[in-house]
Amino acid sequence: MGRIGLNIVRISLFAFCFLAGIYVGPEFMNSPYASLWGGISGGLIAAAVVLLEIGIKRASGKGIVGALIGLVVAFFVTYLTTTISIPSAWRQTNLYPLIYILTGYLGIMIGVWKGKEFNPANWKILSKTGPQGEIPKILDTSVIIDGRIADVCETGFLEGPFIIPQFILHELQHIADSADPLKRNRGRRGLDILNRIQKQSDLEVRISDQDFPKLQEVDAKLIELAKRINGRIITNDFNLNKVAELLGLTVLNINQLTNALKPVVLPGETIHIQILKEGKEPGQGVAYLDDGTMVVVEEGKKIIGKELDVVVTSVLQTTAGRMIFARPKDEEPVTEEPSVRARKAHG
DSSP states (O other): OOHHHHHHHHHHHHHHHHHHHHHHHHHHOOSTTHHHHHHHHHHHHHHHHHHHHHHHHHSOHHHHHHHHHHHHHHHHHHHHHHHHHSOTTGGGSTHHHHHHHHHHHHHHHHHHHHHTTOOHHHHHHHSSSSOSOOOOEEEOHHHHHHOHHHHHHHHTOSOSOEEEEHHHHHHHHHHHTOSSHHHHHHHHHHHHHHHHHHTOTTOOEEEEOOOOTTOOSHHHHHHHHHHHHTOEEEEOOHHHHHHHHHTTOOEEEHHHHHHHTSOOOOTTOEEEEEOOEEOSSTTOEEEEOTTOOEEEETTOGGGTTOEEEEEEEEEEEETTEEEEEEEETTSOOOOSOHHHHHHHHTO
């Protein structure tokens, strides 16, 4: 139904209630203005119904369920309390329905606010018989475009449910519609990755329609959603990772996972590499392992382009990742400290 049709229905409801109030008003009031007051009362009732309809439309499903539960509980508690503690004579006065109205309102408000915190998935986690791994995992834009999350899902190392917020889909669509060819390709790649994840039959993927209009930044919305559903954020975004951790949220970073899964190389081991370019220091050559780890080879400049076996002399972990220092297998060991060589390699 369009906006015009909806307004026509609302105006019709208001007119009907107003006329009905004019008709039945004299039956409840002995006053020359009974019809007028009846019409006004009918109009107010219609306005209250329209406001209730708008509120239900904007409310989430959890909020509506919480409001209904709160109303029922409030009426039940009020009934028991008033039956026991309020004299029967008072129940015939206007005070009695007023108590129900006030407690009903309080129950609805408590139900609406606390209903937002209700998460059935948490019951499965806390249940002794339920699956232990079903913690919601929220995907952000960076990890979707990166694409490695699809490979991780296919291996079965991560269990669902995977939550894809609508605002993330909108951001991907906006990127895919960009005039910049690079951004457009990244956005389309992200949509293809999502399609690939959804097609995995053994993986539960949910599209969440929860949004937070008061928050402008997508990262802030992700953090708020993770708080609401007690979920974990999967991301490659360094800043989002740090902010979420400061707020006490669990973050799964694909880059950290990749670094953790790199093969362990120990000093004294022999590896086969191809020297690709000159290093920062005279005589150095630079090679890369299959996982992207940089290998700095002493006296490797003179054999650029060649494949050879080198002996690992030291391994240094830096903020940028891991760096391996090595020498050709037939060369003598280099005694310089690895930290000094790392500074030289980075210039």
